[in-house]
Amino acid sequence: MIKIENLSKSFGTVEAVKDVSFVVNDGEILGFLGPNGAGKTTTIRTITSYLAPTKGNVYINDLNVNDNPDEIRKQIGYLAEHNPLYDEMVVYDFLEFVANIRQIPAVDFKARLKDVTELCGLKKVIYRPIKELSKGFRQRVGLAQAIIHDPKILILDEPTTGLDPNQIVEIRGLIKALGKEKTVIISSHILQEIQATADRTIIINNGEIVADGTVEELMSSFKGHTMLELELKNANKEDIHNLTSINEDIKIDSVLENKNNIISKLEYPNNIDPREEIFNYALGKNWKILEMTRHKVSLEDIFRTLTVEGGENND
Amino acid sequence: MTNIGTIYKKEILSFFNSPVAYITIIVFLLINSWFFTSTFFLINQSDLRQLFSLAPLTFLFFVPAITMSLVAKEKNDGTLEFLTTMPISDTEIIVGKFLSAVSLLSTALLFTLIHFLTLMIVGTNIDIGSLISGYLGLIILGAAYTSIGIFASTITENQITSFIISFLIIFIFFILNKILILVPDFLTSIIQYISIDYHLSNISKGVIDTRNIIYFGSIITFFLMLSTRILEMRKWR
Ligand SMILES: Nc1ncnc2c1ncn2[C@@H]1O[C@H](COP(=O)(O)OP(=O)(O)OP(=O)(O)O)[C@@H](O)[C@H]1O
Numbered sequence: 001m002i003k004i005e006n007l008s009k010s011f012g013t014v015e016a017v018k019d020v021s022f023v024v025n026d027g028e029i030l031g032f033l034g035p036n037g038a039g040k041t042t043t044i045r046t047i048t049s050y051l052a053p054t055k056g057n058v059y060i061n062d063l064n065v066n067d068n069p070d071e072i073r074k075q076i077g078y079l080a081e082h083n084p085l086y087d088e089m090v091v092y093d094f095l096e097f098v099a100n101i102r103q104i105p106a107v108d109f110k111a112r113l114k115d116v117t118e119l120c121g122l123k124k125v126i127y128r129p130i131k132e133l134s135k136g137f138r139q140r141v142g143l144a145q146a147i148i149h150d151p152k153i154l155i156l157d158e159p160t161t162g163l164d165p166n167q168i169v170e171i172r173g174l175i176k177a178l179g180k181e182k183t184v185i186i187s188s189h190i191l192q193e194i195q196a197t198a199d200r201t202i203i204i205n206n207g208e209i210v211a212d213g214t215v216e217e218l219m220s221s222f223k224g225h226t227m228l229e230l231e232l233k234n235a236n237k238e239d240i241h242n243l244t245s246i247n248e249d250i251k252i253d254s255v256l257e258n259k260n261n262i263i264s265k266l267e268y269p270n271n272i273d274p275r276e277e278i279f280n281y282a283l284g285k286n287w288k289i290l291e292m293t294r295h296k297v298s299l300e301d302i303f304r305t306l307t308v309e310g311g312e313n314n315d
Numbered sequence: 316m317t318n319i320g321t322i323y324k325k326e327i328l329s330f331f332n333s334p335v336a337y338i339t340i341i342v343f344l345l346i347n348s349w350f351f352t353s354t355f356f357l358i359n360q361s362d363l364r365q366l367f368s369l370a371p372l373t374f375l376f377f378v379p380a381i382t383m384s385l386v387a388k389e390k391n392d393g394t395l396e397f398l399t400t401m402p403i404s405d406t407e408i409i410v411g412k413f414l415s416a417v418s419l420l421s422t423a424l425l426f427t428l429i430h431f432l433t434l435m436i437v438g439t440n441i442d443i444g445s446l447i448s449g450y451l452g453l454i455i456l457g458a459a460y461t462s463i464g465i466f467a468s469t470i471t472e473n474q475i476t477s478f479i480i481s482f483l484i485i486f487i488f489f490i491l492n493k494i495l496i497l498v499p500d501f502l503t504s505i506i507q508y509i510s511i512d513y514h515l516s517n518i519s520k521g522v523i524d525t526r527n528i529i530y531f532g533s534i535i536t537f538f539l540m541l542s543t544r545i546l547e548m549r550k551w552r
Pocket residue numbers: 011014015016034035036037038039040041042043081189314315552
């Protein structure tokens with residue numbers, strides 16, 4: 001079990017993670033979701049003891065990570081963000097190097113190597129220098145490196161960034177397969193990724209956890225809401241926000257400018273239906289409504305709603 | 316301990332996988348040969364001290380060149396995160412890298428034995444004892460320089476910066492003995508003790524006493540410990 005307790009981490013004046021607490025249960029695949037600069041990598045780095053917490057603690061099976069880094073690292077397989085690898089090394093040498101540091105006995109190495117090369121589909125490239133590999137194969141080497149010691153815990157920081165759609169599907173399948181017997185934390189800023197792989201999702205924004213639950217739980221907490229998409233002509237961005245004056249329960253989720261038109265997404269509880277008022281309001285302002293579509297809340301909408309502030313002013 | 320060996324092996328492999336090792340050995344050999352033979356024919360005499368006074372100067376350039384990438388490149392490439400999150404201590408990383416660089420330097424140095432073999436073949440009388448202690452002294456000196464180079468490599472992501480910093484620090488140690496006349500009397504013995512040259516001149520004369528060993532040992536320990544601390548500091552940024 002991984003337990004994160006009131007974790008805070010600051011870099012100078014930047015508070016990257018603020019008082020975050022959560023638990024990852026054994027055998028669970030946890031999706032760690034958040035926009036750029038949300039604090040995913042920072043949190044993960046305190047789990048792998050690359051960084052020490054400014055405040056709070058991280059425990060793995062009741063062992064404090066900061067006090068027992070070596071013991072903890074033995075139990076973890078880690079694929080860091082951007083998948084750093086020794087480019088000039090041949091895949092085989094690299095995996096042997098990792099196995100040596102992991103103190104896998106030479107007699108077991110052959111068997112482990114065989115397992116991971118099969119699992120990660122590395123057979124074809126095993127004697128190639130890493131720098132010659134395509135991004136997808138690099139990623140597989142990164143995964144192979146992370147699982148060669150058959151760790152109980154697997155931590156993957158944005159494992160599919162930069163892959164083409166086919167590769168993404170493959171790597172996701174691989175992660176799901178690995179997750180059957182391991183505790184996995186997988187971070188991403190892509191919702192579909194988490195939806196496709198994780199049992200439970202934690203959404204982090206501006207260093208704070210804004211949602212924690214299964215996809216169903218997240219959906220149901222938003223079930224009482226309706227999303228309304230508007231496309232308007234002659235409107236301006238600032239004016240859109242005045243729509244909340246119709247009913248204070250209306251929330252503006254996003255306003256985009258597309259050529260001369262404004263596309264905006266609103267959200268309101270199911271017990272009200274402000275469409276008529278919106279129509280009249282638009283008429284009064286001389287806006288031309290090109291489109292008004294109502295739809296059910298999707299996970300995408302939830303993510304956007306939860307992370308709409310602040311996510312974009314970082315990085 | 317096995318971890319140090321693993322790091323060592325990896326670094327040696329990468330030295331010889333890239334041109335670094337070959338260039339180092341060849342250029343080192345060429346420079347030394349050129350000086351050696353030119354003075355040799357000029358004065359028409361053979362003297363071990365030619366090499367032993369020249370090598371520290373060539374080390375001044377070669378050690379920073381060998382060590383500049385060792386940590387800085389890993390920082391820059393992000394592989395340091397990979398390495399430091401493995402079950403391996405920061406000390407083991409630093410010591411493994413240190414030993415690999417000392418080995419490369421020693422290998423380059425041992426190639427210069429060719430000169431002495433040549434001299435012996437043409438019949439010159441060479442004192443084997445002082446030859447051995449001279450080489451030993453150079454290796455210890457190289458190790459001290461290397462620890463400085465490793466330190467410089469841990470404080471930056473930029474290899475060129477690393478080169479310049481280690482060059483400057485080594486240079487200061489190098490010239491200390493030469494500026495002795497400029498310092499007040501009560502300081503001379505201290506400066507002399509800190510100066511690398513002073514201890515080296517003992518060793519290359521064939522005298523290895525414990526004071527010299529303690530001196531070089533302290534430099535190496537100091538800079539390697541400092542490097543380890545700096546690696547650890549990433550955690551608290
Ligand atoms: N070493 C550092 N020094 C200073 N600030 C940092 C450092 N690392 C991260 N930050 C800041 O901390 C915040 C969180 O960054 P973090 O990398 O954890 O976000 P993330 O969720 O992983 O984002 P991304 O999706 O872009 O990878 C950001 O504002 C970032 O600029």
